[in-house]
Amino acid sequence: xxxxxELPGDGDDGAAAxxxxxxxxxxxxxxxxxxxxxxxxxxxxxxxxxWLSQVERGQTEPSITDLRTIAKLFGVPLSLFFRNETAPDNxxxxxxxxxxxAVLGSAEDGLTEELxxxxxxxxxxxxxxxxxxGSMSGIIEARSAVDAGYVxxxxxxxxxxxxxxxxxxGDSFQFSDTPYRWANKGEKPAIVIWVVSPxxx
Numbered sequence: 001x002x003x004x005x006e007l008p009g010d011g012d013d014g015a016a017a018x019x020x021x022x023x024x025x026x027x028x029x030x031x032x033x034x035x036x037x038x039x040x041x042x043x044x045x046x047x048x049x050x051w052l053s054q055v056e057r058g059q060t061e062p063s064i065t066d067l068r069t070i071a072k073l074f075g076v077p078l079s080l081f082f083r084n085e086t087a088p089d090n091x092x093x094x095x096x097x098x099x100x101x102a103v104l105g106s107a108e109d110g111l112t113e114e115l116x117x118x119x120x121x122x123x124x125x126x127x128x129x130x131x132x133x134g135s136m137s138g139i140i141e142a143r144s145a146v147d148a149g150y151v152x153x154x155x156x157x158x159x160x161x162x163x164x165x166x167x168x169x170g171d172s173f174q175f176s177d178t179p180y181r182w183a184n185k186g187e188k189p190a191i192v193i194w195v196v197s198p199x200x201x
Contacts, residue, residue, distance in 0.1 A: 022093070022119060023067060023081040028056040029120030030074045033145075033200045045069045076201055077104060080115070093118045101128075104201060110135025110184075113194075115201065124197035131156060131190040136183035146197045148174040154190030157183040 031041050042052045045066065054060035062070075071078045080102045087100060101114040104127075116126040131154070150172045158165045159182070160175045167173065184190045 022058075023062060024056045024058045025119050025121035026081055027052075027062075027070055029199050030070075030076065030201065031056075033120075033198060034074070035144075041070075041073075044073055074201075077102065079103065080201070111137070116193075117199075120199045120201060122199070124195055125199035125201060127194045127196070127201075129192045129194045131182065131184040131192070133184055133187050133189055137181045139179050139181050142177050142179045143200060144177060145200055146174065146176040147180070147194065148172070149192045149194040152191040152193060154184065154188050155186045156190040156192060157185055 027041075031038070038049050038052055038056075042049045045052075046069075047066070051060060055062050055066075067081050068078055071080065087095065087097065091097075096116055096118050101116065104113040104115060110132045112130045112132075114128040114130075116128055117124075129149075151167045151169050153169050155169075156167045158167055158173060158180065160173075160180050161178045165173070
């Protein structure tokens with residue numbers, strides 16, 4: 001199932017989204033990763049604090065419109081909130097099958113990321129990052145998080161603060177609270193398993 005193509009609610013934006021029953025924990029994690037209060041997020045999306053609190057605790061289901069607004073606000077795809085809903089009950093929140101991964105970013109932007117974590121409620125997020133050949137980023141500002149990674153395939157140039165490193169398959173790294181940027185100067189994509197704690201998506 002391609003969650004980008006088969007999201008529910010295309011014809012009924014105001015309807016509740018029962019298939020996104022686990023969205024509350026993701027919304028809470030996204031809000032906390034941005035150091036945003038309940039009242040601030042509620043104000044941004046035009047909802048009450050009480051309603052948002054109930055959504056985060058799984059007591060109320062948001063509408064497709066609400067989820068689209070929240071996804072746009074945090075810069076994440078709408079499919080992020082639906083990735084667990086096709087999983088069997090005994091796997092939900094525990095196992096992520098390859099076809100159920102939420103895809104973040106795009107090949108056109110040079111970086112495609114797949115969320116490997118079942119949800120964003122834990123202390124870290126696990127991401128499979130694919131850096132297109134010839135791609136590069138601007139400076140990514142320091143954030144209150146620990147970044148770590150393992151290069152599975154290809155090579156990746158990584159600047160951590162003012163220091164430059166060339167990472168090859170089998171290399172790993174870790175840094176925190178430091179601006180960084182990356183570039184793939186090779187002719188093939190670079191694949192990195194990236195861990196961020198706490199979650200930032």
